[in-house]
Amino acid sequence: MKKKVFSLFLAVLLVLGVLGACSKKSEDAATKEDVNSKEKVAVKAFGVKAPAATTDYDEMPFMKELQDNVNLDIKWTLANVSTYREQINLMFASNDMPDIFYSAWSLSGNDIVKYGSTGQLIPLEDLIEKHAPNIKALFEKRPELKKTITAPDGHIYALPQVDEALWSTSNDAFFINKKWLDKLGLPIPKTTEEFYKTLKAFKDQDLNGNGKKDEIPFSFMFNNHIRGPHSLAGSFGVVGRNIGVTDGKVYYAPAQPGYREFLKYMNQLYKEGLIDQEAFTHSVEVYDSKLKLKPETLGAFFSWSNWSTFGTLDSDYVAIPPLKGPKGDQLWNKNGGTFSFSGFSITSANKNPVRSIKWVDQMYDPEMSIQVSLGPYDVNLKKDGDKIQILDAPNGMGYEEFRHKSTPGSYGVYATLKDTYEKLNLSPGQQEKLEYAEMYKPFQPKEIYPNVLYSVEDADRLSILQTDIDNYMNQTVPKFIIEGKIDENWDDYVKQLEKMGLEELLQINQKYYDKFKE
Structure with missing residues (x-):
C-alpha cells in the first residue's frame, strides 16, 4: 500500500514538473517573442x-x-x-x-x-x-x-x-511686490508684524495705478505644497506641513500649539481683508493666472520661482527670507529632495x-x-x-x-x-531657485520624515487614519482662518483629531522612523 502511495506521489510530482516545464517554456517563448518581435x-x-x-x-x-x-x-x-x-x-x-x-x-x-x-x-x-x-x-x-x-x-x-x-530641498518661495514697496517707501518686511503692516498699506492704495481698488495684498493656494502658506507657520515655531520630526519624535504639525498661533495670525489677516477671498478655493490654473495679470494685482504670494511663473527674472517681485515671529521663531519647511x-x-x-x-x-x-x-x-x-x-x-x-x-x-x-x-549650465531660472534654496537652508529643520514604504496592514490602517484626519484638518483649518474663534474651539479640534486616531497615526509613523534610523 505504501509503495502504491509513494508511486502515486512520484507520478503527481512528475506531472507537476512537466506542467511547470511547459509553463516555463511557454513563458520563455512569450518573452522571446516579446523581445524579438518587430511588430x-x-x-x-x-x-x-x-x-x-x-x-x-x-x-x-x-x-x-x-x-x-x-x-x-x-x-x-x-x-x-x-x-x-x-x-x-x-x-x-x-x-x-x-x-x-x-x-x-x-x-x-x-x-x-x-x-x-x-x-x-x-x-x-x-x-x-x-x-x-x-x-x-x-x-x-x-x-x-x-x-x-x-x-x-x-x-x-x-x-x-x-x-x-539642490533647489528641490525647498519647494516654496515667498514673494513680495518690490515695486509697491518702493512706491510706499517701505522696506522688505522682516517680521510677521511688519508683514501685517505692509499688507495693510498695500490694501489702502491704488498701487497698480488702474483707478480700481482691485489690489489683493496676499494670495496663496492653501492645499498646495508649492503655492501654499505652510512655511509661514515656521514663524510660529512649527514646520513639517503635516508630519514632522523634532529630536527624534514624530508629531502632527496642525495639532501643535505653535500652529494655533499661526492660525490666529492668519485669521487676523483674513478678517481685515488682506488675504485673497479665493485662497481656499481657486485652482492652480486660476491662481497662476492671477500672478500674471497686468497691471499686477498681488502684493505677496507663494510660488516656485519668478522664472517658472513669468519666464523671466525681470519681475516686480522678490523672494524674501522667513519672517521672524512674535517669539523670535524663524523656520522654513524642508523637503528631502x-x-x-x-x-x-x-x-x-x-x-x-x-x-x-x-x-x-x-x-x-x-x-x-x-x-x-x-x-x-x-x-x-x-x-x-x-x-x-x-x-x-x-x-x-x-x-x-x-x-x-x-x-x-x-x-x-x-x-x-x-x-x-554638474554637467548642466544652469539656466537663469535654476540659478534663481538655487539662490532661494541657499537662502532658506539655514532656517530649515535638521530632521524631516523620510520616504518609507509601510507594510500592507500598516498602510491600510494609515490610509484610513490619514484620510479621516487630513480631511478633517483640511476642512477645519480654513474655517479657523476665515471665521476665527480659534481659542474657543482649539481644544475641541484637537480632541476630534485624537478621536479619529491621531495617536495611532503617530505611533505607526514613529515605528517606521525609528526603523529607518537604525
Whole structure:
C-alpha cells in the first residue's frame, strides 16, 4: 500500500514538473517573442499631466521616439492634478486597469504596497534584472534607493522619480511686490508684524495705478505644497506641513500649539481683508493666472520661482527670507529632495511586461533622464561637449509651459543625479531657485520624515487614519482662518483629531522612523 502511495506521489510530482516545464517554456517563448518581435504592440497607459502642460504625451515627438525604440504603441489616458486621484481609485476598485501607470506623484506609497499585495501591480525586480540595464545600474550606484522602494514583502512594485538638484530641498518661495514697496517707501518686511503692516498699506492704495481698488495684498493656494502658506507657520515655531520630526519624535504639525498661533495670525489677516477671498478655493490654473495679470494685482504670494511663473527674472517681485515671529521663531519647511515612490508600475492586465519595462528603462539612462525632466536636446536643451545648456523659452511663454510642451517634465519618470547636474549650465531660472534654496537652508529643520514604504496592514490602517484626519484638518483649518474663534474651539479640534486616531497615526509613523534610523 505504501509503495502504491509513494508511486502515486512520484507520478503527481512528475506531472507537476512537466506542467511547470511547459509553463516555463511557454513563458520563455512569450518573452522571446516579446523581445524579438518587430511588430508594434499596443499597451494602455494612465498618466498625469503637469499643471503647466498644454501638450498630451502622444503629441510629443520625444515620447513617440521612445515608444518606437521598443516597438511599443501606447494609448494614453491623461488626467490633470485635480481629477487623477478619483480615477485611480475607481480603476483599482473596479479592477478595470490600464497596462501601465506612468507619472510621478500618481500612486501613493500606500497604493503601491496595497495593490502589490493584491496582485494588481506586478513585481518588477526580475524584469529589471533581465531587461532593464539602466535601472539595474542605478540600483548598483544607489543601493539605498533600491532599499527605499522595496516593499516590506521584498518586492518592487513601482519605479520612482529621483531628482538630486539642490533647489528641490525647498519647494516654496515667498514673494513680495518690490515695486509697491518702493512706491510706499517701505522696506522688505522682516517680521510677521511688519508683514501685517505692509499688507495693510498695500490694501489702502491704488498701487497698480488702474483707478480700481482691485489690489489683493496676499494670495496663496492653501492645499498646495508649492503655492501654499505652510512655511509661514515656521514663524510660529512649527514646520513639517503635516508630519514632522523634532529630536527624534514624530508629531502632527496642525495639532501643535505653535500652529494655533499661526492660525490666529492668519485669521487676523483674513478678517481685515488682506488675504485673497479665493485662497481656499481657486485652482492652480486660476491662481497662476492671477500672478500674471497686468497691471499686477498681488502684493505677496507663494510660488516656485519668478522664472517658472513669468519666464523671466525681470519681475516686480522678490523672494524674501522667513519672517521672524512674535517669539523670535524663524523656520522654513524642508523637503528631502524631489522623490516620488510612484512613477512607473505594470499592472496584472499587461500582456507585454518585457516591452513595457524596456520602454521605461530608457528614461533611466542619464542622458535620457535629463531630457525627460527638462526637455529634449535641440528643443529645450543643447549639448556642448560634456556640458548641457538650457535654452530660453520663446517670448511670451513661461519656462514651465515651454518644457512641458515637449516632455512629461515634473510628472515624468527619471533619475537625475548630482553628477548629471554638474554637467548642466544652469539656466537663469535654476540659478534663481538655487539662490532661494541657499537662502532658506539655514532656517530649515535638521530632521524631516523620510520616504518609507509601510507594510500592507500598516498602510491600510494609515490610509484610513490619514484620510479621516487630513480631511478633517483640511476642512477645519480654513474655517479657523476665515471665521476665527480659534481659542474657543482649539481644544475641541484637537480632541476630534485624537478621536479619529491621531495617536495611532503617530505611533505607526514613529515605528517606521525609528526603523529607518537604525
